[in-house]
Amino acid sequence: MMRFELQIALRFLREGRAQSALIVGGVMVGVAVVVFISALVAGLQSNTIRRTLGAQAHIVAKPIEPMARVQIDAGDAGIARVQTAPRKVRSIDNWQQVMAAFEAVPGVVAASPMASGPAIALRGEGRNAVTLFGVDLARYDRIVDLRDKLTSGTLRLEPGDVLVGAELARDLGADVGERITLTDGTANSTGERFQIVGMIDPGNRDLSRRSVYLPLHVAQNFLGVPGGVTSIDLRVRDVFAADAVAARVARVAPLTVESWMLTNNQLLSALNAQSMATGMIRVFVSIVVMLGIASVLVVAVVQKTREIGILRAMGASRGQMLRVFLLQGGLVGLLGSVLGALLSAVLIFGFSHFVHGADGNPLFPITLTLPLLGYACITATLCGMLAAIAPARRAARLDPARAMRA
Amino acid sequence: MNASADVLRLSGIRKSYNVGTPVEAEILHGIDLRITRGEFTALIGPSGSGKSTLLNIIGLLEAPTSGEVDIAGHRVSHHDDDTLTRLRSQTLGFVFQFHHLLPAFSALENVLMPQIIAGHRVTAALQREALALLDAVGLGGAEHKKPAELSGGMQQRVAIARALSIRPALVLADEPTGNLDTKTAADIFTLLRAFNRDFGTSFLIVTHDPRLAATCDRRVTLADGQIVSDERTAPM
Ligand SMILES: Nc1ncnc2c1ncn2[C@@H]1O[C@H](COP(=O)(O)OP(=O)(O)O)[C@@H](O)[C@H]1O
Ligand SMILES: [Mg+2]
Numbered sequence: 001m002m003r004f005e006l007q008i009a010l011r012f013l014r015e016g017r018a019q020s021a022l023i024v025g026g027v028m029v030g031v032a033v034v035v036f037i038s039a040l041v042a043g044l045q046s047n048t049i050r051r052t053l054g055a056q057a058h059i060v061a062k063p064i065e066p067m068a069r070v071q072i073d074a075g076d077a078g079i080a081r082v083q084t085a086p087r088k089v090r091s092i093d094n095w096q097q098v099m100a101a102f103e104a105v106p107g108v109v110a111a112s113p114m115a116s117g118p119a120i121a122l123r124g125e126g127r128n129a130v131t132l133f134g135v136d137l138a139r140y141d142r143i144v145d146l147r148d149k150l151t152s153g154t155l156r157l158e159p160g161d162v163l164v165g166a167e168l169a170r171d172l173g174a175d176v177g178e179r180i181t182l183t184d185g186t187a188n189s190t191g192e193r194f195q196i197v198g199m200i201d202p203g204n205r206d207l208s209r210r211s212v213y214l215p216l217h218v219a220q221n222f223l224g225v226p227g228g229v230t231s232i233d234l235r236v237r238d239v240f241a242a243d244a245v246a247a248r249v250a251r252v253a254p255l256t257v258e259s260w261m262l263t264n265n266q267l268l269s270a271l272n273a274q275s276m277a278t279g280m281i282r283v284f285v286s287i288v289v290m291l292g293i294a295s296v297l298v299v300a301v302v303q304k305t306r307e308i309g310i311l312r313a314m315g316a317s318r319g320q321m322l323r324v325f326l327l328q329g330g331l332v333g334l335l336g337s338v339l340g341a342l343l344s345a346v347l348i349f350g351f352s353h354f355v356h357g358a359d360g361n362p363l364f365p366i367t368l369t370l371p372l373l374g375y376a377c378i379t380a381t382l383c384g385m386l387a388a389i390a391p392a393r394r395a396a397r398l399d400p401a402r403a404m405r406a
Numbered sequence: 407m408n409a410s411a412d413v414l415r416l417s418g419i420r421k422s423y424n425v426g427t428p429v430e431a432e433i434l435h436g437i438d439l440r441i442t443r444g445e446f447t448a449l450i451g452p453s454g455s456g457k458s459t460l461l462n463i464i465g466l467l468e469a470p471t472s473g474e475v476d477i478a479g480h481r482v483s484h485h486d487d488d489t490l491t492r493l494r495s496q497t498l499g500f501v502f503q504f505h506h507l508l509p510a511f512s513a514l515e516n517v518l519m520p521q522i523i524a525g526h527r528v529t530a531a532l533q534r535e536a537l538a539l540l541d542a543v544g545l546g547g548a549e550h551k552k553p554a555e556l557s558g559g560m561q562q563r564v565a566i567a568r569a570l571s572i573r574p575a576l577v578l579a580d581e582p583t584g585n586l587d588t589k590t591a592a593d594i595f596t597l598l599r600a601f602n603r604d605f606g607t608s609f610l611i612v613t614h615d616p617r618l619a620a621t622c623d624r625r626v627t628l629a630d631g632q633i634v635s636d637e638r639t640a641p642m
Contacts, residue, residue: 004522015510310506313467314520314568315495317488401467404506 002327005320008311009327016300020332023296027336027380028343030289034282035344035368035376040351041278043366045271049239052264055202057112057143057233058242061102061255063090089117091228098253099232105252107236107245112139113229115219121164121212122181122191126172130210132182134219143233146200146213152176153198157215162194165208166201182212182222192222286379289336290387293329297391301325301398308395309403318396325392326385333384337377344368412476413497413575413608414441414464419473421459421631433459435631436473441576444606446599448619451628457612458580460628464610465498465578466490478575495524499569499607503581506565507553513540513564514549520572539567543597559590563597570601577601579611583618595621 013020092098095113103111115134120127137157141147147155151166153176162180174180176196183191194214202208220226232255236245242259250257261268301308308321348366357363419437424430433456441447449457462468463475466482475482478497482490500506507516517536518528526532540549543563553561562582569577579598583591595618602609611622619625620639627635 003527004525007522011510306506307508307510310508311519311523312491313465313494313500313506314523315491315572316523317491319488320523399468401462404467404502 002323004316005323005327008324009331012300012304012307012324013328013331016303019296019300023292023332024336024339026292027289027333027384028339030285031337031340031376031380032343032347034285035341035372036347036351037278037281038372038376039344039348039366039368041274042369042372043364045274047364048267048271051203052267053239053260054149055144055204055207056260056263058236058239059108059234059246059249059257059259061092061098061232061234061249061253061257062230063092064254064256089115089223089225089230091115091225091230092232092253092255095229095232098255101252102232102234102249105245105248107238107241108234108249109237110139110142110235112136112143112233113216114140114231114233115216115223115225115229116231117219117223118185119182119212119222120185120191121168121172122183123172123174123179126174128168128171128210130168130182130212132219132222133211133213134216134223135213136216137213140213140233143235149200149202151199151201153196156197157213158197159215159218160194161197161214163198163200163213164196165211166199167205167208168210168212169196169199171209184222286383289333289380290383293332293384293387294390296332297325297329297388298394300328301391301395304395305398305403305406308398309400309406312398312400313404321398322392322396325395326388329384329386329388329392330381331384333380333382333387334377336384337380340380341368341373341376411442412440413443413445413478414439414610415474415476416440416464417474419460419463419470419475421456421463421468422471425471432471433631434463434470437631437633439626439633441608441610443575443608444602445624446602446609446622447611447624447626448622449610449612449626449628450614450616450619451634453614455628456631457628461578461580461610461612464576465500466494495520495572497575499572499574499577501562501565501569501577501579501582503584507561507568509553512550512552513545513556513567516553516564517568517571519568524572536567536571539571540564542600543567559586559594562586562594566594566597566601570605570607573605574607576608576610579609581612581614583613583615591615591618 099111099113102108113136117132119130119132121130135157137155146163153163155163157163164174164180169175172180174196176198179193179195181191181193183189200208200211200213202211216229220228234249236242239260243261246257246259246262312321345368348368352366355363416437416439419434420432421434422430422432437460449460451457459468463470466477477493480493482493485493508519511519514536517539518532521532522528537549540546543566545560545563545567548556548560553564556564566582577598582598583594586594598609598611599621601607613619622639624636624638626633
């Protein structure tokens with residue numbers, strides 16, 4: 001039923017070949033830039049989040065720091081405990097019940113106990129300050145995907161086994177199957193010997209240099225908190241809802257509950273700023289493209305004044321003339337965006353294959369998603385029609401008798 | 407006389423330009439005119455007398471400042487633009503001095519354009535009809551040529567075929583032979599006459615050529631926005 005409008009719109013576009021090509025090219029470049037930058041930023045952000053979250057729990061619940069305790073309710077048993085237990089390692093009361101309660105909180109998908117504290121790792125001349133992570137491997141693996149981060153050896157934690165950060169192993173000159181000694185650093189400690197069964201790359205150099213994973217009960221004894229845990233790690237369904245879930249978790253038990261969003265506050269604001277910049281690029285590119293389409297169509301209406309008059313004399317209505325020009329805007333947007341999508345695919349292919357990091361690997365994976373392409377094409381088409389409104393109204397309002405005299 | 411026998415009735419048509427400004431000027435000063443079915447009428451008069459303005463008003467391309475226009479029994483005042491457009495596309499055909507073909511479309515497409523505008527699917531039957539019209543105006547075989555590839559006389563023939571494609575009750579022709587040589591002009595008139603005879607279509611033709619005007623059934627003369635004479639050739 002729009003056959004006439006479509007036919008005329010296409011013919012008008014074909015007639016003004018150079019102008020049409022120019023503006024389609026403009027839309028193409030605009031769409032390609034927006035799609036490429038959007039995909040790039042999405043890839044960068046998901047990569048950053050994956051790396052950041054890969055090594056840490058979404059939410060960590062810990063005993064409240066003694067300082068806070070002193071200020072809130074001085075004279076409480078907490079202070080007595082601080083005074084009677086001078087060790088820095090503090091454990092969570094009734095952690096089994098607390099953990100079960102956490103698991104019932106909506107949004108939480110996994111919980112894992114952790115006994116962690118400082119130690120010194122020794123091997124030959126090597127001597128490194130490390131952090132012990134005493135974990136229940138089956139549970140911990142659901143919080144942080146260790147299997148994915150194992151660079152060599154096997155993922156297992158029997159008594160006497162340790163998994164160590166790859167950088168730490170290098171510093172100590174130790175390999176899988178070799179032994180290291182862990183001590184609490186005090187003069188009278190002789191330390192215990194452990195066998196390295198695997199190496200972990202947590203994706204973060206600092207963590208890799210100081211991480212030692214060992215069975216939960218071994219760590220508990222080593223750190224002097226038999227049966228106790230120093231924190232409970234949680235995994236949530238939606239990483240960006242971690243804040244909200246953390247607030248719900250905090251109401252379950254009197255613990256300090258921190259989400260990754262709190263501890264990575266700066267990262268999050270950087271990501272937000274990035275998203276905002278991308279949004280602004282989208283808006284400005286859209287405006288520029290729309291101005292381009294509008295100006296070309298304004299010229300086209302002037303150039304086609306006579307034809308518009310002829311068409312009107314032959315029975316074309318104002319509405320039909322309006323749609324002829326709206327369609328031209330939409331067609332330019334659609335064609336330009338389809339070509340732009342193809343161009344962005346080429347750009348992304350080039351980026352993934354020819355741009356490498358210092359290590360020779362691609363920087364991070366970028367994928368062109370169908371929703372992004374659909375969004376770009378629909379937006380460009382709508383923008384084209386929007387830009388065409390003013391010129392199309394001019395065409396529709398033309399007085400046919402006067403138009404034919406032009 | 408039966409009202410439906412009139413394809414056109416004008417009463418008291420006045421037209422002013424630039425109304426309400428210091429340069430306001432009345433171009434037509436009260437025109438009364440009736441054209442009956444099948445009449446072949448010449449509209450003559452000096453340049454600037456208002457012939458084109460009158461034709462545009464009859465063609466519903468311009469509204470009169472006052473007065474009434476009846477086309478094929480429809481009183482057109484107070485109609486909205488869409489209704490006028492529909493009436494125009496169903497009852498009126500136009501032929502202008504400067505052909506006014508669509509340059510991007512072939513001769514055949516130009517002839518089919520009124521049908522396409524009306525939303526009709528271009529069927530084989532419609533296409534055959536358009537080709538027959540092109541044949542009748544002597545353009546058989548040139549249907550795929552663009553206007554720029556045709557001579558002035560040929561372009562005017564395409565415009566005539568286009569005007570007739572909707573089988574209009576009245577064809578309005580504004581100096582259709584104005585920029586054609588004498589021989590071609592006479593041929594075009596013969597062609598219009600043939601359609602008038604074969605289909606009973608009424609014609610109102612603006613011309614400056616007295617000899618061509620003399621071949622018409624009726625000559626209406628306009629001077630300074632008024633009809634100063636209206637003579638009919640006595641039937642033989
Ligand atoms: N749109 C317009 N605005 C103002 N004056 C006009 C307009 N169109 C025509 N005229 C004037 O109306 C008069 C009649 O013009 P026109 O109908 O074209 O005469 P003709 O076709 O008989 O030569 C002329 O003086 C012309 O200048
Ligand atoms: Mg004139």
